[in-house]
Amino acid sequence: MPIHIDERSTTPIWEQIVQQVKELILKKVLRPNDKLMSVRELASALLINPNTVSKAYQELERQSIIETRRGKGTFVTEALSGQGNEQKIKEIRESLKLLVMESSYIGVSRDTLVQWIDGYLKEWGGEDDVNRPQSK
Amino acid sequence: MPIHIDERSTTPIWEQIVQQVKELILKKVLRPNDKLMSVRELASALLINPNTVSKAYQELERQSIIETRRGKGTFVTEALSGQGNEQKIKEIRESLKLLVMESSYIGVSRDTLVQWIDGYLKEWGGEDDVNRPQSK
Amino acid sequence: MPIHIDERSTTPIWEQIVQQVKELILKKVLRPNDKLMSVRELASALLINPNTVSKAYQELERQSIIETRRGKGTFVTEALSGQGNEQKIKEIRESLKLLVMESSYIGVSRDTLVQWIDGYLKEWGGEDDVNRPQSK
Amino acid sequence: MPIHIDERSTTPIWEQIVQQVKELILKKVLRPNDKLMSVRELASALLINPNTVSKAYQELERQSIIETRRGKGTFVTEALSGQGNEQKIKEIRESLKLLVMESSYIGVSRDTLVQWIDGYLKEWGGEDDVNRPQSK
DNA sequence: GTGGTCTAGACCACT
DNA sequence: GTGGTCTAGACCACA
Numbered sequence: 001m002p003i004h005i006d007e008r009s010t011t012p013i014w015e016q017i018v019q020q021v022k023e024l025i026l027k028k029v030l031r032p033n034d035k036l037m038s039v040r041e042l043a044s045a046l047l048i049n050p051n052t053v054s055k056a057y058q059e060l061e062r063q064s065i066i067e068t069r070r071g072k073g074t075f076v077t078e079a080l081s082g083q084g085n086e087q088k089i090k091e092i093r094e095s096l097k098l099l100v101m102e103s104s105y106i107g108v109s110r111d112t113l114v115q116w117i118d119g120y121l122k123e124w125g126g127e128d129d130v131n132r133p134q135s136k
Numbered sequence: 137m138p139i140h141i142d143e144r145s146t147t148p149i150w151e152q153i154v155q156q157v158k159e160l161i162l163k164k165v166l167r168p169n170d171k172l173m174s175v176r177e178l179a180s181a182l183l184i185n186p187n188t189v190s191k192a193y194q195e196l197e198r199q200s201i202i203e204t205r206r207g208k209g210t211f212v213t214e215a216l217s218g219q220g221n222e223q224k225i226k227e228i229r230e231s232l233k234l235l236v237m238e239s240s241y242i243g244v245s246r247d248t249l250v251q252w253i254d255g256y257l258k259e260w261g262g263e264d265d266v267n268r269p270q271s272k
Numbered sequence: 273m274p275i276h277i278d279e280r281s282t283t284p285i286w287e288q289i290v291q292q293v294k295e296l297i298l299k300k301v302l303r304p305n306d307k308l309m310s311v312r313e314l315a316s317a318l319l320i321n322p323n324t325v326s327k328a329y330q331e332l333e334r335q336s337i338i339e340t341r342r343g344k345g346t347f348v349t350e351a352l353s354g355q356g357n358e359q360k361i362k363e364i365r366e367s368l369k370l371l372v373m374e375s376s377y378i379g380v381s382r383d384t385l386v387q388w389i390d391g392y393l394k395e396w397g398g399e400d401d402v403n404r405p406q407s408k
Numbered sequence: 409m410p411i412h413i414d415e416r417s418t419t420p421i422w423e424q425i426v427q428q429v430k431e432l433i434l435k436k437v438l439r440p441n442d443k444l445m446s447v448r449e450l451a452s453a454l455l456i457n458p459n460t461v462s463k464a465y466q467e468l469e470r471q472s473i474i475e476t477r478r479g480k481g482t483f484v485t486e487a488l489s490g491q492g493n494e495q496k497i498k499e500i501r502e503s504l505k506l507l508v509m510e511s512s513y514i515g516v517s518r519d520t521l522v523q524w525i526d527g528y529l530k531e532w533g534g535e536d537d538v539n540r541p542q543s544k
Numbered sequence: 545g546t547g548g549t550c551t552a553g554a555c556c557a558c559t
Numbered sequence: 560g561t562g563g564t565c566t567a568g569a570c571c572a573c574a
Contacts, residue, residue, distance in 0.1 A: 284564060321565060321566045324564085327565095343572085344573090344574070
């Protein structure tokens with residue numbers, strides 16, 4: 001569970017953790033029912049405040065990506081909901097819009113963007129529906 | 137120059153203004169040498185503090201997107217240089233990565249993303265007609 | 273971290289701070305990873321508004337001279353990259369031109385100018401000793 | 409008397425005029441007792457407000473670089489004072505300090521600076537004491 | 545505790 | 560009229 005923090009980054013540490021856990025799951029380094037490091041373990045490993053890790057875990061739980069089983073620890077949830085969270089989609093579209101705008105300004109072409117997207121998807125496992133193992 | 141602020145959003149007001157001005161330029165509603173609303177005008181139109189507008193304008197100027205002429209007002213810059221800002225590209229790639237991650241989780245396919253991108257680019261298209269009518 | 277403000281000067285306070293911080297770094301009074309005074313501390317020390325200090329710090333960060341770590345404070349950046357900023361060079365040449373013009377008018381010779389330059393460079397010299405004593 | 413204004417520049421127009429007049433004198437395009445264009449002439453030539461030209465001329469007069477002879481016009485003064493205006497010297501030293509600081513940051517060497525200085529002096533007429541014709 | 549954002553209102557230089 | 564700067568004081572997220 002290799003997570004590393006960039007202290008300089010402007011994105012909050014707890015958010016960096018959230019993002020990296022998600023990435024580890026997409027990359028299948030972490031799989032459903034795998035146990036995460038405890039809050040204290042991870043905090044001391046990263047040399048940060050346990051509160052910060054806790055906040056990250058809470059956010060991940062809120063997104064139903066992990067779940068805590070009392071007395072046992074924190075685990076990756078079984079199935080990742082592919083339910084079209086409308087709110088989330090809106091956010092993604094908004095982010096994408098800004099991203100395409102910025103790309104336009106500095107001269108990054110459409111095709112380059114698409115290439116980058118494909119690059120990431122390939123890196124994380126190829127199949128188009130990696131995130132919905134039960135369907136199909 | 138229709139700008140509107142989302143008070144609830146977590147992104148700072150000044151940044152919302154920056155983004156929307158950029159969008160207006162991409163959409164060619166604002167064209168090179170066009171005058172922006174004055175700091176005071178825009179501030180009272182949006183019911184926000186002039187300082188906030190000022191900060192937005194200063195950031196836009198820093199990015200060479202607009203320029204202020206003393207005592208005259210603020211204007212859209214002549215040409216948008218496509219200088220390959222490496223730092224900026226890094227940021228875009230990072231954002232894109234997160235965005236693709238989120239998309240995977242929520243079940244948004246690669247093709248949908250590409251469609252969205254093409255949609256935005258088309259919307260800002262290259263036509264040279266002044267103030268494209270929103271209808272059509 | 274001795275900074276002092278000239279209230280009479282026409283150059284903005286925030287810019288005076290920027291300049292003096294830069295000077296302190298060149299003089300090696302401040303070194304990479306050193307922590308700057310907090311916005312509030314410096315503001316109350318200088319009897320100015322925290323916003324003004326903040327603006328100075330933000331400008332220094334924009335120039336990659338310092339960096340802020342959330343909730344921790346503001347620190348001197350590791351390495352000063354000598355990236356050949358063309359725009360900046362143009363500005364320097366312009367300033368230098370004016371300066372030489374003024375010098376000519378007032379009867380300051382070329383050699384005097386060169387002496388002054390050497391004086392400054394020597395003052396900020398390359399020695400690696402921490403906090404060079406002003407005495408000696 | 410070729411003067412041109414950069415509307416985009418952040419330095420005030422009146423100051424641009426002051427600088428360029430000084431430069432023209434150093435370059436000997438304008439010589440002692442030469443008549444300057446009238447305020448109105450110059451203003452309409454530059455498409456700017458006469459007040460702005462007036463302000464520039466006032467500043468030049470304040471520095472004893474030009475003088476107005478009532479009913480006759482404005483003229484370049486006879487001899488340029490080489491008196492070591494202490495205040496002015498202080499200002500020059502301060503500017504030079506900042507300039508050298510900035511140069512250090514972006515990696516412009518001492519020798520480059522000296523070359524630039526020599527370049528300007530040569531451009532304006534070579535002799536070291538161009539500005540004090542009466543001595544020697 | 546840290547820095548980031550915003551408001552309210554003031555003054556200034558430039559045109 | 561324009562934008563730039565500063566003050567006073569408030570609230571927020573982050574650690």
